[in-house]
Amino acid sequence: NAGVMQNPRHLVRRRGQEARLRCSPMKGHSHVYWYRQLPEEGLKFMVYLQKENIIDESGMPKERFSAEFPKEGPSILRIQQVVRGDSAAYFCASSPDRGNEKLFFGSGTQLSVL
Amino acid sequence: GENVEQHPSTLSVQEGDSAVIKCTYSDSASNYFPWYKQELGKRPQLIIDIRSNVGEKKDQRIAVTLNKTAKHFSLHITETQPEDSAVYFCAASIRPSGTYKYIFGTGTRLKVLA
Numbered sequence: 213n214a215g216v217m218q219n220p221r222h223l224v225r226r227r228g229q230e231a232r233l234r235c236s237p238m239k240g241h242s243h244v245y246w247y248r249q250l251p252e253e254g255l256k257f258m259v260y261l262q263k264e265n266i267i268d269e270s271g272m273p274k275e276r277f278s279a280e281f282p283k284e285g286p287s288i289l290r291i292q293q294v295v296r297g298d299s300a301a302y303f304c305a306s307s308p309d310r311g312n313e314k315l316f317f318g319s320g321t322q323l324s325v326l
Numbered sequence: 327g328e329n330v331e332q333h334p335s336t337l338s339v340q341e342g343d344s345a346v347i348k349c350t351y352s353d354s355a356s357n358y359f360p361w362y363k364q365e366l367g368k369r370p371q372l373i374i375d376i377r378s379n380v381g382e383k384k385d386q387r388i389a390v391t392l393n394k395t396a397k398h399f400s401l402h403i404t405e406t407q408p409e410d411s412a413v414y415f416c417a418a419s420i421r422p423s424g425t426y427k428y429i430f431g432t433g434t435r436l437k438v439l440a
Contacts (some may be wrong), residue, residue, distance in 0.1 A: 254432040
């Protein structure tokens, strides 16, 4: 079991560009969570998805940010028209089907906006 | 709204001493409480967890206690070693509408002095 896979590990974008972060959950996991972590700070919940459905996006900024988890392929966190304040580490986590609540994290994507 | 408070934010102990980190949560419906360890530049890793039907759980040098009435839970590390130095996060899971949501504390930076 390869664990939760995130790519890229590091992503550099200029202001106004788009950032796409990918997350493949652990095998057998159908729940995906995205968190943002600023330096020296905690993990801020952004969005919770199951296959083809957004379950809870209460932590997502209303503009420029979107997430999806298609039937086939990884979950994608998309940030349009990035600004310097978007610079952070973005972690994806996955958990199995209902009944087991353990969250397993990927290695994160460090986004730097120039 | 849901909130998890964590104290202290930083903690320094001598090697061999014990370390205690405390968290409080606001939602009485919370029923699962994991603890994560995050080393610099790495992913958060689950180290121990406890469910609401249990008051205490121990795994070698690590233990967690839960007081549901007071809505607080604590991480205890005994015989600390330099490799225990890291940031520790507590979390509480809730199910606002049949789906899991995880709220994290702000983290405790533990430094074990050799």
